[in-house]
Amino acid sequence: MIEFKFPDLGEGLVEGEIVKWHVKEGDFVKEGDPLVDVMTEKANVTLPAPATGKVVKILAKEGEIVKVGQVLCVIEEVAAQEAPPKAPAAEAPTSQKVAAMPAARRLARELGIDLSKVKGTGPGGVITVEDVRRAAEELARQEKAPPAPPPAAVQPPPAIAQPQAPAAAQLPQPVAEEERIPVRGIRRAVAEKMAKSASAIPHAYHFEEVDVTELVSLRERLRQEAERLGVKLTYLPFVAKAVAVALREFPMLNSSFDEERGEIVVKRRIHLGFAVDTEQGLMVVVVRDADKKSVLEIARELNALAERARAGKASVDEVRGSTFTITNIGAIGGVGGLPIINYPEAAIMALGKIRKIPRVVNGAVVPRDVMNVVVGFDHRVVDGAYVARFTNRVKELLEDVGKLLLYI
Known part of the structure; x- marks a missing residue:
């Protein structure tokens, strides 16, 4: 007998929620077959069968929170050649083929x-x-709808109406004053991680305005060519490339603080995280080695990662290991904000929406496209002057966007 336990998936994951079993008790599985879907704080993960055999007992129900090391099911192992062919599973009233988060x-x-x-x-x-x-x-509206009238028939002459007593007043139905929602899965993980970040890291912030008029013009010129290549080109990949270049020159922001050993851990590779708003909660997808990729490559990879995250299909490897995070508040409409660092990283950058506002250029007031940038940083790792120089470098690359061509 094999006790299949919820494995340690790394990055400090301690629990998950059982989303869907692909088997039932009595089913035979082959090693590597999809066994169960588990939602962790990072992503949805499909765990494969560890061996070929018969599922004797399922010990965790759908919707149950399980801990790392907890037994999920028991499998009676058999040789692969002894396993009977897998019969097609009967369709449940709610079909498992339906794609749903x-x-x-x-x-x-x-x-x-x-x-x-x-x-x-x-x-x-x-x-x-x-x-x-x-x-x-x-469904609720249909249940409340009055029944359809019977087919029309010959009606007798109407009776003389009799005076009716006044109807009793309808009392309003009580309305619940509050709703309690269990905090689980990704929402619980976000809550715990943000609380830890806010309490453990001494946050400080640096604000800057970036004139992205040239970037807006360039992106508009390149947009159709990018679409022809199958890529939706936004402003974010340009910012990501500028940040990656600047992090190579200011590596202390590509680091974390080890509280136990009292050490700053500087990361040699630049893995940019991007905050994605999903139905399940905030997720951070990761573009690895962003400094070695072109703007187009970053755009293509980021689009695919964000789509998988929103569909609940991002793998654990796609949502862990970031060394610096970017959150695009402007995509929703905000002009700026104070972001909380993605623990245990040393810094995060928040982008506001691009606004056309008047600015003085060469002594004349002209309309310019301007974006607010906020860098939140761990004051144990760096000081404000270092962050200001880093931000100035990002600003330089975005205002004279042609310079990014030198780093592709």
């Missing part, structure tokens, strides 16, 4: 919604939490 599946179970009847509006038609809520609201 884990949070949406969980909500559907709670509300009794059949996902096979829900139209998905997420990437590639994936069902989101909002899709499930809309389906639940529509």
Whole structure:
């Protein structure tokens, strides 16, 4: 008998939530077959069967929180040639073939919604939490609708109306004054990590304005050519490239602080993290060795990573190991903000939206495209002057964007 335990996936992960079992008790599996989907604080992970055999017992239910090392199921091992061919599983009332985010599946179970009847509006038609809520609201409206009148028939003459007693006043239904939502999965991980970062790291901030008029013009000229190559080109890859170049020159910001040993750990490779807003909560996807990649390569990789993250399909390796994080507040509409460092990194950069505002250039007031940049940093690692010089270098590369061509 093999006790299959929830493995240690690294990066300090201690627990996960069982999303979906691909087998049931009595099923035979082959080594490497998909066994169970688990949602961790980083991503959704499909754990494969560790051996060929019969699933004797499943010890963790869907929706249950499990700890690293906890036994998930028991498998009676057999030789591969002895395993019977796997019969196609019967379709459940809610089909497992329906593409839905884990949070949406969980909500559907709670509300009794059949996902096979829900139209998905997420990437590639994936069902989101909002899709499930809309389906639940529509079902509630249908249940409250009055029954259809019977077919018309010959009616007798109307009776003389009799005076009726006044109807009793309808009392308003009590409305719940609060709602309690369990904090689990990625939302719980974000809460814990942000609390640790805010309490453990002495945050300091540096603000700067960047005139990106030239960048706006360049991006507009290159946008259609990038689309022809199958890449959606935004401003973020240009910023990422500028940051990666600057981090090579200011490596202390590409580091972390080891509290136990009292050491600053400077990372030799530049792995940029990008905050992505998903239905499950904030996730950070990672573009590795960003300093060695072109703007187009960063754009292509970042687009793919963000799409997988929003669909709940990002792997653990795609969301861990960042050395410096960028959060694009401007994508939603904010002009700026004070970001919390992605623990245990030493710094984070927040980008505001690009605004056309008046600026004095060569003695004349002219409209310019301007973006606010905020760098949050660990004051144990660096001082404000160092961060100011780093930010000035990023500003230089974005205001004279042609210089980035020298680093491709």
